[in-house]
Amino acid sequence: xxxxxxxxxxxxxxxxxxxxxxxxxxxxxxxxxxxxxxxxxxxxxxxxxxxxxxxxxxxxxxxxxxxxxxxxxxxxxxxxxxxxxxxxxxxxxxxxxxxxxxxxxxxxxxxxxxxxxxxxxxxxxxxxxxxxxxxxxxxxxxxxxxxxxxxxxxxxxxxxxxxxxxxxxxxxxxxxxxxxxxxxxxxxxxxxxxxxxxxxxxxxxxxxxxxxxxxxxxxxxxxxxxxxxxxxxxxxxxxxxxxxxxxxxxxxxxxxxxxxxxxxxxxxxxxxxxxxxxxxxxxxxxxxxxxxxxxxxxxxxxxxxxxxxxxxxxxxxxxxxxxxxxxxxxxxxxxxxxxxxxxxxxxxxxxxxxxxxxxxxxxxxxxxxxxxxxxxxxxxxxxxxxxxxxxxxxxxxxxxxxxxxxxxxxxxxxxxxxxxxxxxxxxxxxxxxxxxxxxxxx
Ligand code: SF4
Numbered sequence: 001x002x003x004x005x006x007x008x009x010x011x012x013x014x015x016x017x018x019x020x021x022x023x024x025x026x027x028x029x030x031x032x033x034x035x036x037x038x039x040x041x042x043x044x045x046x047x048x049x050x051x052x053x054x055x056x057x058x059x060x061x062x063x064x065x066x067x068x069x070x071x072x073x074x075x076x077x078x079x080x081x082x083x084x085x086x087x088x089x090x091x092x093x094x095x096x097x098x099x100x101x102x103x104x105x106x107x108x109x110x111x112x113x114x115x116x117x118x119x120x121x122x123x124x125x126x127x128x129x130x131x132x133x134x135x136x137x138x139x140x141x142x143x144x145x146x147x148x149x150x151x152x153x154x155x156x157x158x159x160x161x162x163x164x165x166x167x168x169x170x171x172x173x174x175x176x177x178x179x180x181x182x183x184x185x186x187x188x189x190x191x192x193x194x195x196x197x198x199x200x201x202x203x204x205x206x207x208x209x210x211x212x213x214x215x216x217x218x219x220x221x222x223x224x225x226x227x228x229x230x231x232x233x234x235x236x237x238x239x240x241x242x243x244x245x246x247x248x249x250x251x252x253x254x255x256x257x258x259x260x261x262x263x264x265x266x267x268x269x270x271x272x273x274x275x276x277x278x279x280x281x282x283x284x285x286x287x288x289x290x291x292x293x294x295x296x297x298x299x300x301x302x303x304x305x306x307x308x309x310x311x312x313x314x315x316x317x318x319x320x321x322x323x324x325x326x327x328x329x330x331x332x333x334x335x336x337x338x339x340x341x342x343x344x345x346x347x348x349x350x351x352x353x354x355x356x357x358x359x360x361x362x363x364x365x366x367x368x369x370x371x372x373x374x375x376x377x378x379x380x381x382x383x384x385x386x387x388x389x390x391x392x393x394x395x396x397x398x399x400x401x402x403x404x405x406x407x408x409x410x411x412x413x414x415x416x417x418x419x420x421x422x423x424x425x426x427x428x429x430x431x432x433x434x435x436x437x438x439x440x441x442x
Contacts, residue, residue, distance in 0.1 A: 003053070006029070008032050008053060009025060009026050011045070012029055012049070013046075019042070019044075020041040020042045035060055035250065036086055039053055060250050061078045061079075061246075061249050061250070062077075062224070062225070063075070063090070064076055064225040064227060064260055064285075065176060066093070066156070066176055066177060066200065067176040068155060068172075068176075069174075070153045071153060073093040073129050075090050075092070075227070075286055077089050078090070078246075078250070081247065081250055083311060087311060091308045092279065092284045092285055092304055093129040093154075093285065094287050094304070095128070095130045095132045095156055095287065095288045096289055096292045097131070097133075097134055097288050097290050098111060098132070098133055098134070098143070098147060100134060100137060100143035101136045104139075104142050104145070107133075107150075108147075108149060110292060112150040114131070115131075115150055115151040115153065119294075119298055123315075123340060126301040126305065128153070130154040130156065131153065132156040133147050133168065135157070135158065135160075135164045135165060140164045141167040141168055141171055143168070144157065144168040148171065154176075154178075155178070156180050156288065157180065158264075160183075160186055162186065165190075165193060169193065169196075169199065177199050177200075178199060178201070178227065179193060179194050179200070179202065180201075180202035182203045182218065183203070183204050183205065183214070184206070188221070191223045195221070195222055199225075200226060200227060201218060201226050202229050202262050203218060208241075208244065208245070208248075213256075215257065219256075228260070228261050229262050229263075230245070230262065230284070238275070242284070245257050245283070261284050261285055261286075262284065262286045262287075262288070263279035263287050263288070264288045264290075265287065265289050272290055272296070273299070276289055276296075277299075277300060280304045280307060281307060313366070314367060315339070316338050316339065316366035317340050319361050319386070320360075321360050321390050321395065322343075322347065322359040324350045325351060325356040327395075329396050329397035330397050332358070332402060333401045334350070334358070334401075334426065334433070335383055337364035337367060337369050337372045338361045338363055338365075339371075342368045342369060343359075343361055348430075349433050353437070360386060360387065360392055364382070369407060370407075373406065379410065380413035380416075383417075384418050393420075400421065400441075401414075401418075401421055401422075402426040402441070404428065405425055405426055411423045411425055424441070
């Protein structure tokens with residue numbers, strides 16, 4: 001039973017020392033009750049109170065980890081329904097499914113292709129997280145070995161027949177894979193198998209009641225790491241189910257359903273893409289797609305990246321002078337902010353054009369140009385200070401800077417701040433910068 005904020009407060013030291021980052025013990029207690037703070041933030045809780053608070057402090061959605069030689073994927077530990085309330089923590093793992101019936105050679109080729117895929121998005125490397133192998137006939141053990149020969153990333157083994165799955169799990173010594181397929185018909189044997197191989201277990205039920213009943217029984221058999229399969233008949237049902245499960249875990253602290261969610265997507269004509277996008281947004285811990293294609297994964301990886309960034313901490317690049325295409329002293333100086341997407345938009349456009357430039361990135365606390373200007377973080381004073389402290393003048397033979405078109409209003413003030421410099425107003429959009437450089441900066 002979850003404790004209320006007042007009950008938690010009574011177990012805290014009540015000294016209001018603020019070391020937890022909250023102004024009072026009561027404020028901290030309220031955040032703990034809302035699952036928006038960690039008990040570890042208070043160094044003064046007594047051991048006795050810590051024990052009593054353990055249940056309240058435990059994450060409402062259990063953290064589970066899939067491990068293999070090539071890395072690990074975590075899911076769970078989420079504390080909010082909506083990203084803007086705090087942040088989402090563990091990115092939904094994106095997996096590619098192969099079928100044992102396809103045969104070892106075809107499996108190897110498909111997995112090798114997906115495994116080699118890497119893409120750089122605003123300085124972050126994105127890739128496929130792991131693979132699922134379905135026991136749908138054929139030699140399952142050979143299929144698992146074929147996958148393992150082409151990738152070292154975490155695996156999910158899918159099937160109902162525990163003897164077949166056992167043969168596949170035996171091919172993964174020392175790993176913590178996920179076993180998928182427990183339901184009312186086979187849960188006992190699946191729980192035994194998960195325990196034997198230290199695997200986490202994905203459970204499905206015909207209703208939420210049945211699902212809660214199954215997880216309680218499986219837990220009683222000694223399997224703690226579980227995930228819940230979201231298995232509606234259509235997208236609408238899946239959305240409804242995922243939302244109910246998340247609400248029950250977070251709002252009602254209903255432990256039997258406090259596990260990460262797994263969604264398998266199917267369907268041609270992009271239906272799998274739509275289903276995966278929905279699952280990433282609400283509230284999957286693992287999303288398994290039936291195929292690999294770069295054009296399918298890239299938008300999903302970017303969507304996931306955007307959903308799982310902390311809304312209070314924009315992705316930033318280091319302020320500084322960036323050299324693009326080996327600039328010379330006569331090359332132009334472009335000025336922008338240190339919001340990653342802003343930086344990469346302009347850097348990629350200029351780099352792609354082959355034109356050399358000095359790109360001066362100001363510290364605007366990670367905000368984009370207009371937002372930073374509106375917040376007073378990208379004004380003439382700050383730009384001038386950046387130009388001076390980074391000693392941009394020592395790099396160039398012509399003192400001329402180009403500011404983004406969105407802050408044209410700053411040009412007059414900037415002339416006053418930097419009287420030795422020529423101030424030019426560039427285009428509003430990054431895509432127009434190369435043409436501007438060719439036509440206006442001769
Ligand atoms: Fe209270 Fe502990 Fe926070 Fe200090 S650190 S204010 S004692 S909850």
